[in-house]
Amino acid sequence: MKYLIIILTLIASAMAQAEIAVIVSSDSPITAADVKALERVYLGKANQIDGKDVEVINQGDGEAVTTEFNRVVLNKSNSQVKAYWSKLVFTGKGSPPNTVNNDAEVIAAVKADPRLVGYIDSAAVTPDVKVVATLK
Amino acid sequence: MKLMYPKKLLMGLMFFLPSICFAEITWNGFLSVGGGIADADEGDELAGYEDVATFQQDSVLGLQASTDINDHVSVTVQILANGANGFDPQVTWANVNYQFSNDLAFKLGRYQTPLYLYSDFLDVGYAYHWISPPSEVYLGAGSTQDGIELIYQKSFGDAYFTGQFFYGGASEIVESSGVDLSVDSRKRGGFAVSMVYDWLTVRAGAQSTETSIEGYSDIALPGVGSVGGLIATLNSLPVGLVGTGAQNTAEILAFQEDEFVYSSLSIKAELGQFLVVTEFTDLAVDDSPAAEQQSWYVSGGYSFGDWMIHLTHSETDNEAPDLTSDIPVIPTVTDGLIALIDGFTAATAIDQKTNSIGVRWDFTSGVAIKAEYSDIDADNTPASSGNLFRVAIDAVF
Numbered sequence: 026m027k028y029l030i031i032i033l034t035l036i037a038s039a040m041a042q043a044e045i046a047v048i049v050s051s052d053s054p055i056t057a058a059d060v061k062a063l064e065r066v067y068l069g070k071a072n073q074i075d076g077k078d079v080e081v082i083n084q085g086d087g088e089a090v091t092t093e094f095n096r097v098v099l100n101k102s103n104s105q106v107k108a109y110w111s112k113l114v115f116t117g118k119g120s121p122p123n124t125v126n127n128d129a130e131v132i133a134a135v136k137a138d139p140r141l142v143g144y145i146d147s148a149a150v151t152p153d154v155k156v157v158a159t160l161k
Numbered sequence: 162m163k164l165m166y167p168k169k170l171l172m173g174l175m176f177f178l179p180s181i182c183f184a185e186i187t188w189n190g191f192l193s194v195g196g197g198i199a200d201a202d203e204g205d206e207l208a209g210y211e212d213v214a215t216f217q218q219d220s221v222l223g224l225q226a227s228t229d230i231n232d233h234v235s236v237t238v239q240i241l242a243n244g245a246n247g248f249d250p251q252v253t254w255a256n257v258n259y260q261f262s263n264d265l266a267f268k269l270g271r272y273q274t275p276l277y278l279y280s281d282f283l284d285v286g287y288a289y290h291w292i293s294p295p296s297e298v299y300l301g302a303g304s305t306q307d308g309i310e311l312i313y314q315k316s317f318g319d320a321y322f323t324g325q326f327f328y329g330g331a332s333e334i335v336e337s338s339g340v341d342l343s344v345d346s347r348k349r350g351g352f353a354v355s356m357v358y359d360w361l362t363v364r365a366g367a368q369s370t371e372t373s374i375e376g377y378s379d380i381a382l383p384g385v386g387s388v389g390g391l392i393a394t395l396n397s398l399p400v401g402l403v404g405t406g407a408q409n410t411a412e413i414l415a416f417q418e419d420e421f422v423y424s425s426l427s428i429k430a431e432l433g434q435f436l437v438v439t440e441f442t443d444l445a446v447d448d449s450p451a452a453e454q455q456s457w458y459v460s461g462g463y464s465f466g467d468w469m470i471h472l473t474h475s476e477t478d479n480e481a482p483d484l485t486s487d488i489p490v491i492p493t494v495t496d497g498l499i500a501l502i503d504g505f506t507a508a509t510a511i512d513q514k515t516n517s518i519g520v521r522w523d524f525t526s527g528v529a530i531k532a533e534y535s536d537i538d539a540d541n542t543p544a545s546s547g548n549l550f551r552v553a554i555d556a557v558f
Contacts, residue, residue: 061319065316065321070314070316070321071316072263086526086527087526100433102464102467102523103526104467104523104526104527104529107287107526107527107557108287108288108289109288111189111191111282111285111287111288111557112282112285112288114189114225115189115191115223115225115239115282115284115285115288116273116275116281116282117227117237117254117256117258117268117272118312118314118323120187120227
């Protein structure tokens with residue numbers, strides 16, 4: 026029984042981890058963002074969501090939330106995302122979003138700049154940021 | 162291949178150095194280490210590989226530094242050391258970029274010409290699935306030029322448009338038939354437009370140049386010594402006997418300001434785990450000793466986890482120029498020359514087909530390992546047929 030509880034807890038935490046929250050500052054004019062709009066800004070094809078200027082931040086490749094975000098929003102594996110950006114970087118057509126290390130740094134960055142959009146594990150959401158999309 | 166004007170360009174960039182020194186520089190790089198072994202049907206070389214394993218042909222190191230001078234102006238410099246050229250470092254990108262708006266940018270300086278789909282990042286192996294894109298289309302299709310380029314990128318609903326419009330010139334040294342040829346492309350202008358819609362990418366491009374080759378007359382030919390000797394012989398034939406055809410041929414053999422027109426069309430589909438990409442290219446020339454070329458490939462890949470397996474078929478069909486139809490056949494006067502010229506032009510035309518199977522394994526972030534087996538079938542010399550096995554590690558950092 027004890028093991029069952031541990032296993033269930035692990036499964037529950039794994040499931041919780043799979044949920045991503047896309048966050049902005051509580052001062053941001055953006056209220057919601059759909060997957061298409063997020064894909065465009067995260068691939069550098071647009072710099073607006075709902076007509077509002079945005080800048081996006083990434084998390085490192087080693088974070089589970091990054092792999093999940095790339096899969097769900099960009100429909101690409103981490104290495105496909107890297108290949109996509111290397112093509113643009115080495116032809117002078119664009120540069121990838123800035124990367125921070127973890128959920129806490131995304132929250133700190135978003136709070137400091139109302140133009141920023143980031144993604145975190147939904148379990149890490151704090152009351153002082155605004156969630157504009159929840160993705161599984 | 163050796164670029165002619167790096168000093169001039171670097172001096173131009175020195176002008177910007179005072180501001181660069183205090184700006185934040187972004188460094189990016191790519192590295193490929195490749196090796197292979199060939200089993201050629203004739204001779205001992207195939208696509209730059211031999212019957213013992215060698216590690217230079219597909220090895221390349223690129224370093225790129227870029228910096229934003231202000232909100233609109235940025236500077237990018239890329240240095241490339243290519244194993245096929247003995248790792249002699251060259252400046253492949255060195256330009257000032259002016260960003261007019263989010264959609265429109267203007268580059269001045271040196272940049273890689275976006276001739277075909279993979280041309281402007283041909284050296285960045287990490288960015289595609291092969292060890293190198295099919296040689297039938299891409300041999301000589303990655304080239305840097307000095308000039309201007311306008312880049313327009315914009316989303317239209319779910320479609321994303323990229324347009325590149327360029328004009329400039331390039332000068333490079335190419336070793337061929339044991340002679341150093343200085344290939345000078347002037348008035349090199351063209352465009353590449355692409356539209357990405359969800360899983361589908363469609364791209365079209367065209368480019369024209371005026372190409373002259375210095376050193377072409379030094380290419381050795383039996384009987385007359387060299388192409389230069391052939392030109393002199395043709396010009397010495399009495400017009401009363403052979404008409405003006407011989408002189409016209411002599412003029413064409415000088416290889417001066419020949420118009421080359423390149424065009425291409427490609428379609429790429431990235432559907433879930435499947436990738437299909439195909440490209441058709443055409444080189445048209447007039448009054449030139451160069452062959453006309455029609456080439457294409459189709460490649461399909463399937464990804465599972467960190468692995469991808471892919472199959473490719475590629476072909477090039479060349480048409481040798483006819484430089485002798487206007488010269489009357491006169492025994493002992495022109496018949497030997499005609500045979501010589503026809504043999505020389507026939508050697509510029511290569512018909513070749515390749516079937517390849519390959520794998521890519523993305524074994525850690527930013528590093529891919531690839532292996533590829535190719536069966537090359539060339540119809541005529543100097544190209545050779547045979548089998549080629551290659552492995553490579555591609556990284557970006």
